[in-house]
Amino acid sequence: MADFARTPKARVAVLISGAGSNMAALLYASRLPGAAYEIVLVASNDPDAAGLALADAEGLETCALSHKGMARAEHDAAMDAAIRASGADYVALAGYMRILTDDFVAKWRGRMLNIHPSLLPKYKGLDTHARAIDAGDSHGGVSVHLVTPELDAGEVLGQLPVAIRDGDTADDLAARVRLAEHQLYPRVLGEYVSRAYRADWLLEQVRTRALALPEAEERASHGAPGWRTAGKSGKYFAYFNDRHHGSEHIALLVKTSGPDEMESLIERAPEAYFKPAFYGASGWIGVILDRPGLDWQSVEDWLERSWAAVAPKRLASLQRAAAEL
Template sequence: MANRARIGVLISGRGSNMAAMIYAAKASDCPFEIVVVIANDPEAGGLKLAAAEGAPVVALDHRGMKRAEFDAYLHAELTAARCDYVVLAGYMRLLSDGFVDKWAGRMVNIHPSLLPKYKGLDTHQRAIDSGDRVSGCSVHVVTAELDAGEVLGQTEVAILPDDTADTLADRILIAEHQLYSRTLANFVTRNVRPDALLDQVRDLALALPEVEEKTSHGSPGFFVTGGKFFAYFSYNHHHDGVTGLLVKASGVEEQAMLIEQNPDLYYRPAYLGPSGWIGIRLDAGENDWSDISDWLKKSWLKSAPKRLTKLMSVAAQF
């Protein structure tokens, strides 16, 4: 698969989740590749496995080093490997805030509980002691606050009557191996996958006053109750391979100016173009969702009844 996301994996021990990712990445349709495996313990068993499977490995001994100093070396190795994302797979060393900031939104971890329950350690015993019927695992974005980032995926695992912390941990580990690679694949394609892009557009559009969604001309469309359509989500609609958002510009003059200034982002929609609509490409990779939100608001204002636009104008003054 072309243009696969480059993943750096951090481990401290046997690296069983790392191994699951290495094997997942061997599939031709996997959207990521493992470009480096780094351990903070030179004796970590996962290093031998990764090397045997052809993954580049780096051993950095953290002993005797201050956290920020060690994390600077860690960051340098990940940068040298041109990593797009960092995956924590049994990495047992706390990360400095500075390191987390550098990889904000691009670092994920797997935790053996159904977050937000049981952050931190001893998760299996805590779930058993609480009388829970299910436990499980969660993949989440790493933030400075422990186990508090956005949850990207979860798998429930039943707690059996005779479970101990060890027997429950063994089954949850199987679930982790299944969940982590699948969730990572979804995460690294969220900026190009049509269903994920539509979800983000939908959230922004439906947050505007009195907006409803309806399929129109074969595409998901958004309109103001009692008003007109102000946005369409277009996916390969004219067999052009383009995923984009169609909104109202001020007219064909603005449309032409935008396309001339940035032809990689803006385009003239086939049917709505003559009416002054503008197409915004969403499939180029990183999207400016703040700008997209502004476009949706401007297009909404052009379509909403006066009673709503007056209320919006009043609200904007406060």
């Protein structure tokens, strides 16, 4: 679990086109204790959207820019500028009835979410409830997914099924699915924006990168995940530290050239490094993972460098040759 007491809240811009009921669900959830995000902007392509009045009454910054008479790319650029001016880290589409340009989507890759009223990959696009009923499905539902250039095709982050009852009309089903939307979207958004501070997500990111190195294997050490070169003579090149031994950080422990380099790095960037208990005396350093703006390429570089320090010469030579290619 993320420690929200020391985790900065993600800043989210919400785009709407109508009543904004999902925006309202996101807003009120953001004001509950322990929320992982805050709403910093509500923007719409329809100046008369009812959701704008709600957002304004709640003291939120709003932006209204009609798309009528504007080229799609021009309108998207203007919306993007407003989002960036708000300082948003993420964008949540909540009934935003616009097909976005590839350029706009690319700028927010991995940071733009959408809610869709079906159990994707079923029924992309419109008329989802009628299509589910006509197909004889037992359930409709709702999905929250990442936005990609292909409509409703991004990675699904969460779903909630809603039973289809005998005699349901599309409107009947839509009303119940809307209730499910209001439950699902705040939870999935909160989980997604806080993942960079959660030990389980950070561990998977490190594990994937560590095991991508030649002949690397995972083996626990004193109850903590660790990675070493394979074989009887294998040596550890990294450990995962989830606030162990009194540390306040979730961190990757890797080898430096020695205590002098370790101390120098910590002095220059105390927000990024610390001296780990027990390991620090021999030149290992803690690379802090649960911090804003973490550069995963730097983490990969540390893993490879630490691996090279203990890997057999034949493996290190092969790795250098591959890098040169």
